[in-house]
Amino acid sequence: MSAQLSDSAETARLLACAASDQQSALAGLLKHHQRYLRRIVELRFDNRLRARIDPSDVVQETQLEAHRRFADYLRRRPMPFKLWLRKTAQQRLCDLQREHLVAQNRSVGREKPQPDHSSLMLAAPLAGRGPSPSEQVARRDFEQQVALVVGELSDSDRDVLLMRHVEGLSHQEIAYLLDVETAAARKRYGRALLRLRKLLVDRGLAEEDA
């Protein structure tokens, strides 16, 4: 594990507790990462699976898997816990896709489940934002448009934006996942921001340059 990339303070504390009480340390870790896990599963959830499985199932199965392999993780510590959890979830999604979609003789498309930008439209609810219905409607429109624009970005731009903002990963974590230096990851993010800006302006979703 690279020296720059470490667990958050809370995660590190919980991992330290695992030496004496593995069960409750893991319980704490999973609780701490629950939102995050939910988010990454929702993000990568293939819509065709929805008739059979719910993202909650995947979340819980991932947690069970984590439970099963926690002792091994503790021993080997291949990567920060959050990223390990992320990897486990991705594997689970892959397995599920293979199981359910391939078994029905449907083509899977790409091997790895990619974040489906359309899921962003569903993932962003209205609750708690803007009091009046008209503002709600306007907001919903904007969100849909933004999701469409994000969909128009290149895969690598979109990936880095989603990792940063939907998954909430740090630059170091993103660097680890993309296998580049942290500085390079920052640059990629910056590029993506600029390209996003250009598209938003072009589509009339942002004010023109002054």
Place this chain on the structure above:
Amino acid sequence: MTTRISPDDTALEALLVEAADVFTDALQRGEHPQIEQYAQRHPLLATMIRQVFPALLVLEPAADDQPDLPVHDDDTGTLGDYRILREIGRGGMGIVYEAEQISLGRRVALKVLPFAAMLDKQQLARFANEARTAATLDHPNIVHVTDFGLARIEADAGMTMTGDLLGTLRYMSPEQASGSHFVDQRSDIYSLGATLYELLTLQPVFAGNDRQKLLRQIPEQDPRPPRQLNNAIPKDLETIVLKAIAKEPQSRYATAQALADDLRRFLEDKPIRARRPGPWVRLRMWTKRHQGPTITAAAVVFLSLAVAGGWKLQRDRESREITQSVRESLAAAQASIAAGDDLRASTYLGEAKGRLANGNDTLGTLAAQTDGLLAQVEARLADQERLAQFQKLVEQFHSHGLATAWVVRKRGYEYCRQALQLYRADEDLPWTRQPAVENLTAQQSEPLKDSVFELLVLLADWQIHAPGKQPRPDDYRRAIELLTRAEHGYAPTRSLYQRRSGYWSAVGDEQAARADAARAAAIEPVLALDRYLLGDACRREGQPAEALEQFSQAIRLKPDHFLSLFRMGTCLRALERAAEAELAFTACIALQPDSPYSYQWRAYVCAQQGKEQQALEDYQKAIERGDYVAFLHRGFLHGQHGRSAEAIADFTRAIETNPSSYTSYNNRASEYARKGKYDKALADYNKAIALKRNSPDFYCNRAILYARYKHSEEARADFKAVLEIDPNFAKAYHCRAQLVWIPAKEFQQAIEDFTKAIEIEPKNPDHYRHRAASYAAIKRYDGVLADWNKIVELKPDSAFARNSLAWFLATCPDPQFRDPKRAAEQAKKAVERAPKNGSYWNTLGIAQYRAGDWKAAIEALEKSMELGSGGNSFDWFFLAMAHRQLGSQGGERRAEGTEPSEVDHNAEAQRWYEQAVEWMKKNRPDDGELIRFRNEAAKLLRLPDEAAKPEEKQPR
């Protein structure tokens, strides 16, 4: 599409990233940073910030991104919409609770995952509070199981659109049309509303035949208000309809009942109340009730509308009368719904409908329009009823099919057949042509289909493996027929082909067998049933580990596959993993709380883990559910813990419920024997033997009883009988030797019998041990040595064995068999393994004495005395001798002038000798070994030999 980045941008880019990082961090901490503030803080970046940051806000999840759930907080502990009633079972795999779903008032089971397993009631209440903030049942620790209630239509590109389907599409809710997964009963409300709209305006909400267009219009386009199409429609009615077909689910009525209520108010000229719909909760759980009330309420709504549609004709007195009586029927229907009596409700609905049809043309038209709906409703009711019946039958099948008694299993398979008949699976109709499934949702018909498939395969299996008979060719053919039906109607699977291949072979059609084998090899096992059958095959061949792997896979595919869970439990038990077996049976209980066998098995594995209290409780539950064999098992458990009275009571109950249970008689007899009630014990053994004539065990037990009470002739006769039935019953030989020959001092006979036992069970050390004793009795010391050597070979870790061997080698009356060096070695090993056992140290001391190591002998003997609270003559004689030896040695040394002795060994020797003699006189005057030791000691100490005294008794 790529956008070029100019060189100017690079510098700004880095700054932008920094600003974005700060903004993002704030968001992720749950704060609400203001974009405008950031723009003002970074004037250079202001424009870019205003352009980009709003989009970032869209990407970032809202801080409170999950809807709030009303939680009732009371003493019993609630979890969201569930009131926890009691724990059903607990273990590392999680806790299963029985709970009540508050909003619907029904009983469900909740499984909670392991890391919450440490929580007790207080923590659970706290956990519920946390759930309030986390706020849905998507809590990490709750496992969802199946869901029969939600309507989901998969808007799939591959679906062919028939006219019917297009018709259904018109009533599809916006969320369904946009392929959302947030679909629930409010989608039903939308469909209802759309139908009402059509009834009122005589036009669908969105017309047209273009599917793609419809799918776009439904979520996006606002429908024309009904009054626009017909300004005679009352405003309140329009409000109701528009509310029902609102785009947002939360803007609609929450239930069909709510919609019906508002309609009723309208009909009664009361002000309608637009109720705020409750927060939406997505539920997934086990439930045995169907959607009846929702559907029937819908029917009431339709007819209310029909009545309302006839409002313009109320000028006509006839219509008014009809309207009145229809209203009365509707009111009665509503009352029935409220009382949960769907059947009665549909009768009243039929009445109302009939009246409408008798009215004038317009009413009649309306009645005809609602006719179709009502028929649909009734069909759905019937279908739901059938589904519920099917599920009940399957449950019975599972429950009985796992009993050990095959007559019970046979009954189970009757249930299986009945279940199949419900869906005419005994006819060769492809699944989609089954009329009974048309009105089921995909959510219901998929598991149903899997169930039917499973039943067919298992029934086929039963043709062949029903015990008590050899399968004949006809049985195989019938099995093939069943499997072929399964193949045609449902998905082909590996296990199906494998089995059918076997059956083809059995009837001699090798070509078909090979074809099926090839098909089997070409498919991966995908269904839980596949894995289950593979596992079952392993189980039958006595490979529990492999079976377990398959069952585990089955459960991964389908976590509520009862059969796999049950079998997993039995395999785990066979592999002696009792704790895990317990969890498996707990899950079985949660799935089918009425099946007694899960409780019975769980009791058994609890008993194995020493969890006696749980075992007793579980046996009680099994008994309550009709498993009377549990009396037998529980009685056995009582017996093991010495509770003879309870054991006897249970065996008596077992006998009462099953008077031909010879096992119960046998077991009760053993308990009576233990309590010394000879007559009762004998009577029961006689009964057991009468019921099962050729059981060697029962004869053996009775023989033992006879022998213990000195009825030696009868004992001999019974032992003879045993060995005639089963010449390889080692226990009989052993018991006869021990209980008949040895008391009669017929040691040679005993040795013969022990030898026979050894031939049959060469690895059983008990046989050797007792034979050695018999050899010793006739002074065949070669035999004794050989046997103890063998025991040590069989049980190298047994301190007892080592010690016994050492004792023999050290103290054998015949000195030519003594081997002091080896004795000391073995004694040391014994002591290593059991350092707290005083007599082992004693053996060591004696062995070391014999080996000439006086000092070591004294140490060992002192240790023996320390552990034995002072010791006894077995220690002291040798202690005396050892000291004497040291004394002589010391004397020599003093004479040579080399080593002064600090201890007066001779005095010690004397002292210990006297003490030993005292003790022996008081406690063991006749002990042969002690007599020998005393003589030896006396000789060494040059004391008058006690043996010279006239009252000397013969050594044993």
